[in-house]
Amino acid sequence: MTRFSKADALHLGILAMLVIAFFVLPTYHVGAVSRIMVLAVYAIGLNLLFGYTGLLSLGHAMFFAAGMYGFGLAIKFMAAPVLLAFVLALIAAAALSLVVGLLALRTAGVAFMIVTLMFAQTAYLVVLYFGEFTRGDEGFVLQQAERLLLGFDVTSETGRYFVAFSVFAICFLGFARLVQTPFGKRLIAIRENEERARMLGYDVGRYKLLALIVSGTISGCAGALYALLFGYVGATFASVQYSILPLLWVLLGGAGTTIGPLIGVMFMFYLIDASSAYTNSYMLIAGLVLVLLTMFAPKGIAGILRLRVMPWLP
Amino acid sequence: MNILETKGLTKVYGGVVANADVDFTLRRGQITALIGPNGAGKSTFVGMVSGRIPATRGQVFFEGRDISALPAHKRIQLGMAYTFQITSVFRGLSVYENVALAAGRTLSADPEALDRRITAVLERVGIKDRSRQIAGDLSYGHQRILEIAMGLAQDPELFILDEPTQGLAESEVADFINLIRTLAGETTILLIEHNMKVVMEAADYITVLDQGMLLAEGTPAEIHANAAVQAAYLGTAVDA
């Protein structure tokens, strides 16, 4: 069927462009795109839950932070090698997602949003409370020597770019595949009409829990990747702000689309970059964009594209 | 063996009794209509049978098995299908995808069989030419037909239809009666219906609920002649 090949071509084309970008862009933008790809992984995580399953979590920073601290603390206190630390980070994020899911999924709608917000706030305060280990707001830095990935230096511009690219590519393609599987279709069914999905014999509660675990783990993966590539672990990444930002990216790029997260992060990044000449309070821009999107374009950029020019957009 | 049986099924909503000790049996392979005046508790009853509404007390047996403790999705997995009183389809998805979700629970491992099933069902209900259309864009009548298609796609042992002809035009109702008659023998149908024309033409057997209680049972002819049923519908007391 042509529908699928078009979408595949689009995904592979985007990845190809990201590879080309490395060779043609000036250094500053290469660094920027590395960061964008890491954050886009985070946005993909939220998109699975919010965009595809219809569950709006306002507390995803706790999963990002679970990955980040799982990775950072494993290196700092256990002197774990990078790969092991990464696996531990994913386990930490998955475990937290499971516990949060079992509790928070007893609620729905507005209550779910507030419960996830409060769990994330609890997690943030826990990070601050154990400042002895986490260094609280100040955070801690991972030394270059601690960040060797199988002997490979990820602190160079090239190393960082291609590690970010590889993880992004895996998540991006894996995600695009996932939403085409029966599992993905059923998540969409739950988003569209939960009661109908249940009365077709689907165990809605189990699907939601699985979606939350996968979503939280991808977000945690982004957190660990951030710590690995940028060498910094801090409580800011657990704060409310980092729960709201991925929501903003996903909304801007287009919730429930495969390319939305990347587009959203990229747009927002360069919007803030461009506005930094006038103001350094980027959260003001974020707030304005959030309000305008909610009012005028709740489907986001990719959503509008799908509606107007590319109805086949996955 | 009866396909479905309830014993003492009761639902109390904050002191108001919606269903009181309903003992009900459903004959396999027939079309049974569940009728009764507004507020008789018909939807509550099938809600408790399908598991959407938790029963206050009482038991439900499906294929001889006590399913009272099972959640709705498990009951559906045992071979029930349920269509909602108020149209409930996946409005943002295409007709094809809607039916695919219904059939996909059992067939998703085999894409070819799945496609065959979907095509066959859409053909049978007569909306195959609309399979690419978004469900939310369909006319109301077509959405109701899509609901029925989603029920059929599950190949159910027991098909519960909650007021399927509500809001349909005359000609659509006639098509519906024809469709439902072709299903007789193939599956068991429990039909909640207001439209007496549909009931009399489609049903093999009728059960009447009134004020949450079982009032009468019988063939269409028997029910037609039943004084108590007449009274319930006309609102006059039956002479003692």
Added chain:
Amino acid sequence: MDFGPHLMLATLEGAVIAAILVLTAMGLSIVFGVMRVVNVAHGEFYMLGAVLAWFVTSFLGGHPAIGFVAAILIAPLLVGLIAAAADQLVLKHIDYDPDRTIVGTIGILFIIQQTTLMTFGPEARPVAAPFNQRLALPWFEFTDNGFEMFWPWGLSITSYKLFVIAAALTVLVALWLFLTRTRIGLIMRATQQDSETAQAFGVPVGLVYSCVFGLGAALAALGAVLVVPIQQAHYLMGADPLLLSFIVVIIGGLGSLPGTVIAAILIGMSDGIISVFFSPTLAKIIATFLVAMVLVFRPQGLLGRTST
């Protein structure tokens, strides 16, 4: 200080916190009750009230009481108008969809907060209390000499803090009279019961919503004006009242006004008492987590009725 006097002091401090909280949480609760939306920007309206109070008092100068009286009149009014404008501009446009309202008010939160940062600056600024006598408090104890009254060192409260408690009570009574005895209050409650029917009976629901949203924000601002002589105005000060108001509204049962009052007193008092004896961070961790659990296991609130 002994445990007894210490506890009494903590209780008094708790009563002050509860007084402020009751006003702020009432604002959130009224908005939720009537409009069925969660206003995440509520804490920023509180912050705006505090900052405007600082602005008014420093602009007027002279005796602190003049500035304070002016602030208590002007700040809530201005904040109410800003909120009503936000309602007309944003919330009305998205038709009060619950999910989108949350996202929209998060945007409003950052806009207000960052605009304040850019104009007012990052400093914390004090506002002088209109009066601030220190009142020493007596303590009674059985000693060898029998029942004795003495004045433990440090056991005192200021006249201003007592005023805050009295002011909050007055506002609460006024609010209750407003909602139950006036026509506008009646219209608001009718809209809360059933907005569609209210609309059919000619109630201008759109206008009522703006008034309610403004009233809710004004209550938060009023609480903030009362608090600035005790706690300085700062652009990030909205986070804690938001969290505490959420807690109160959830414990009290979403949208139930009597529940909100009881819960505010409970939470305010215990917050005051806990933070005197424990680390404030730990207290917050426990409080936040417990409230999330209440929402998970008893969504109708601890004080709400169970629906069948």
